[in-house]
Amino acid sequence: MPDKLLLIVLDGVPYANWRRLFGNLEGWVEAGEAQVWRMRSVLPSTSASCYASIHTGLTPQVHRIWDNADIRRLEFPDIFSEATKAGLKTGAVTHSYWSEFFNRAPFDVVRDIEYDEPGGPITHGRFHTMKGYGHDNQMTPADYDLFGTLTRLCEVKGIDYGILHTCTLDSMGHRFYHDCEAMDHACFAMDATLAPFIDRWRRGGYEVIVTADHGQDGRGHHGGTGEAQRDFALYYFGSAEGPAPDVLLDQLQLAPTVLARLGVPQPETMKGESFLF
Numbered sequence: 001m002p003d004k005l006l007l008i009v010l011d012g013v014p015y016a017n018w019r020r021l022f023g024n025l026e027g028w029v030e031a032g033e034a035q036v037w038r039m040r041s042v043l044p045s046t047s048a049s050c051y052a053s054i055h056t057g058l059t060p061q062v063h064r065i066w067d068n069a070d071i072r073r074l075e076f077p078d079i080f081s082e083a084t085k086a087g088l089k090t091g092a093v094t095h096s097y098w099s100e101f102f103n104r105a106p107f108d109v110v111r112d113i114e115y116d117e118p119g120g121p122i123t124h125g126r127f128h129t130m131k132g133y134g135h136d137n138q139m140t141p142a143d144y145d146l147f148g149t150l151t152r153l154c155e156v157k158g159i160d161y162g163i164l165h166t167c168t169l170d171s172m173g174h175r176f177y178h179d180c181e182a183m184d185h186a187c188f189a190m191d192a193t194l195a196p197f198i199d200r201w202r203r204g205g206y207e208v209i210v211t212a213d214h215g216q217d218g219r220g221h222h223g224g225t226g227e228a229q230r231d232f233a234l235y236y237f238g239s240a241e242g243p244a245p246d247v248l249l250d251q252l253q254l255a256p257t258v259l260a261r262l263g264v265p266q267p268e269t270m271k272g273e274s275f276l277f
């Protein structure tokens with residue numbers, strides 16, 4: 001019986017702040033109920049480039065998403081397309097870029113803000129745009145609401161695979177930088193908000209991966225090659241075994257791993273190998 005899995009992507013959190021500030025996640029690791037590794041993003045370590053790589057298992061040099069300005073429907077197999085093809089229900093509670101990459105583009109806010117399409121590839125989509133985003137105005141929805149929306153897709157729509165993506169910490173990091181009191185509290189609040197939902201999802205039969213798309217350096221930047229810009233933590237809640245804790249994971253392994261846990265064949269375009277077994 002294939003597992004059900006949720007992928008939670010907290011945008012733009014560097015590895016050090018995961019391990020230092022997410023006390024609930026680290027508590028589950030300490031208790032032996034979760035595993036954690038360091039993962040390194042593709043280059044450029046730019047948000048949209050990473051989103052496309054997370055789901056296709058391809059580098060930006062192949063899928064050709066170079067930055068956040070060039071958003072279009074991708075032509076490669078991805079987690080949504082392969083899961084739907086295998087008869088599974090998928091769900092997304094994410095930034096609208098994910099809808100454009102993996103369902104249709106351009107994004108029409110009335111047509112695409114919420115949809116339920118049995119043929120997929122995204123069976124149940126709930127999206128936000130962050131229109132008007134800037135340094136002084138984050139335009140991010142409440143993470144509590146996003147977690148609640150994903151939970152509703154699990155419990156009412158019965159999704160087998162779901163992804164949630166939130167830009168709160170990335171946006172705050174760009175504004176305040178990560179080594180400050182404001183970010184200490186923001187990471188603490190995210191951890192506290194997320195924890196009861198992880199417990200509920202696990203009780204509902206889901207494996208859960210919590211991770212980021214990229215890191216952020218001391219000046220609130222990412223896109224380049226520095227470890228702070230590229231590296232982040234990946235927490236896994238589930239029954240599978242993984243590599244030794246000190247193994248550095250490659251972001252291109254994430255899509256094959258998700259498909260393997262769902263019991264879905266890996267397409268030939270994905271060259272990475274699952275890190276769970």
